[in-house]
Amino acid sequence: MDTSIGSEYNELREEIRSFFAANQDAAVPAGPGFGGEASEVRRRTVEWQKRLVDAGFAARTIPTRYGGAGHDPDPLAKLVIEEEFSEAGISLGMENQGISMFVPTLLHYGREDQKQALIRPTIRGEMIWCQGYSEPGSGSDLASLRTSAVLDGDEYVINGQKIWTSGAREADMMFALVRTEADAGKHGGISYIVLSMDTPGIEVRPLMTMTGDASFNEVFFTDVRVPAMNVVGRPGQGWEVGTYTLRYERNMLGRSNATENYFDGCVDILRETGLIESPVYRDRLLKLEGRVQAMKYHQLRLLTDMLKKRDSGAGGLIVKLNNCQLNYDICALAIDGMAERGVLKRGSKHVRDYGNWQRNYMYALGLIIGGGTAQIQKNIIGERGLGLPREPKPAAA
């Protein structure tokens, strides 16, 4: 076993550190200590994103012709970058559905003109995406989706409804799964299409969540005309294209660096309140530390599998389940550490870290449910990871 990263990466570390020194003015902190007025948060986030992309720390492996840094995929360089940013407590940029999910999919399945037009603004934070997958009747059973897209000349006419659409009001664009062939079977008639949120016939209604944010939306489509050219991959290939993206979603929901930054923030709270001296709190904290460290090194194991082009088996399937629950439990301890102060929310006098702990506590619960509920994850782990049989289909009535 070789856990060293190698001295050839020292140069990269130096590069990162001098980047920090030169860009202190714009650096966005990672973890719970960043917040404030929404438009200012957005402005700073986008500004930081551009600097990261220009320096090649974000969108690192995206080819230069699409605006990225064009580096070969190097999981170790990625690890070094993540380590340095995490240690410095500095954000590694935007993590949204456009960057983490849409771009990898487009790179794999998209046409050249689609890549040319869409990737550069997306990675620079100038084009924000939302994902149109779930429908009122199609949650965990996504392939039962019914939003229809009927070809009319060189356009599809879309009718139907999406739900749980994160960031739909802020988004410029949507990538969506729609049914282009009604009788091609459950999985066969689906296409993956991109569309502008400005297109006539789209109505977005915010769906207030328990965090107090309207981060979810319902999106209604009434005779929305979208160029047929906007399909990514072939018509009818959407299930394959869309589930390729879901792999990236599981990855995004399972990143362990943010987890470590939140863990450190939790330690800070316990230190400030003096509860770090309490054996009961210490025990709770150290239970979490064991889980955090186990997942941290688990990621290294998965990274090694990736380097060796080896299947991680069940190892990859457990990341989302574990990390979402871990994030939730870390926030819970931090809030307990605040005692009565823990009842405050964003905007209140006395609130700690802009109310990020309270918000993230609830948001993490949303993530336990979203992107494949914990129960669906357990089915996948049981069936694909352990070879247990699927639940038999109910007998026809």
Place this chain on the structure above:
Amino acid sequence: MDFGLTQPQELLRNSIARFLAQDVGLERVRRVMDSESGRDEAIHGQLGDQGITGLLIDMDLGGSGLGMQEAAIAAQEIGRAAAPVNFHSSCVLAPLLIAGADSGERRSDLLEGIAEGKTLVTPILDAPIEDGRLDGSVLYVPDAAWADAFLLENEGSLHLLDATTAGIAVEPLQTVDDTRRVADVTFLSVDLGTAHSLGGNADSTRRAVHAARIALAADALGAAQKGLHISVEYARERKQFDRVIGSFQAVKHICAEVLAEVDPVQSLLWHAAAVWDEGSDEIDRFAPLLKAHATDVASQAVTMATQVMGGIGFTHECDMHVFYKRAGYDRQMLGNPTALREEVAAVMYG
């Protein structure tokens, strides 16, 4: 970066696993469990022949000259097989303590004897030594009833005492995990002059104890993985309500939850072993953190794996209880999870 087993380590694991499956099957383990003494007379010699007792001993003394990563591999397979050996004590703690000592010829003889599987040395930490005399009882000493010698540690200095020395009384105890036994050892004012001084130092003792904890964590992980394996196999076969029970989500989700907790422990184990091999002080954090986490996860894993089996899991006939009890022993020895978490907290947070 190659975070995983190297090819030689894979080969080592496979060869240890094959040996344990062929020569130390569960039938033999059960015979030892059912015996009064709990002693398997042949096991150390066989482990010596396989090079397992000498993994951590230098090559010029007949060992393999390998590190904690390899010892952890062996410990995990030994746990998975529930082999009747206190590996953490006789094959990890003892040789490492002796290797850290500074006395010449006797030290080499001992290590050679351990590497061959001919000498069983049982370490006693915090031995009751005062004014050149050994006086008092030490409780829960692994293998004490059949040790060839006791290795007495006190504030870092080491003394070797032949087990046949006059004034030593050993009283075997009954353990829940019948695969490994402990005993009380009472010293009736034994003159330390009858023991052989080996020198030693506190730093090497501290590292040796961490190594033994890593070995116990690895043993627990192996037992937990075996327990999960048994229950998953059962859940794939056993039918109720005309369905295999593994197709019920109530059962499937238990198995998935156990796997999700157990699998990352493997990585933490590898990391802790690598930290030990590097000689870094980080081991003061990672060895106790690993043992606390791994044995907590293992306890939960064997608990839930037993439940998956239903009534059969509660029977003596079913193998599950062997691993259930195995994890319990690993949990309590050399610091239980709660005590170890406090130890890590003191290192990390003062």
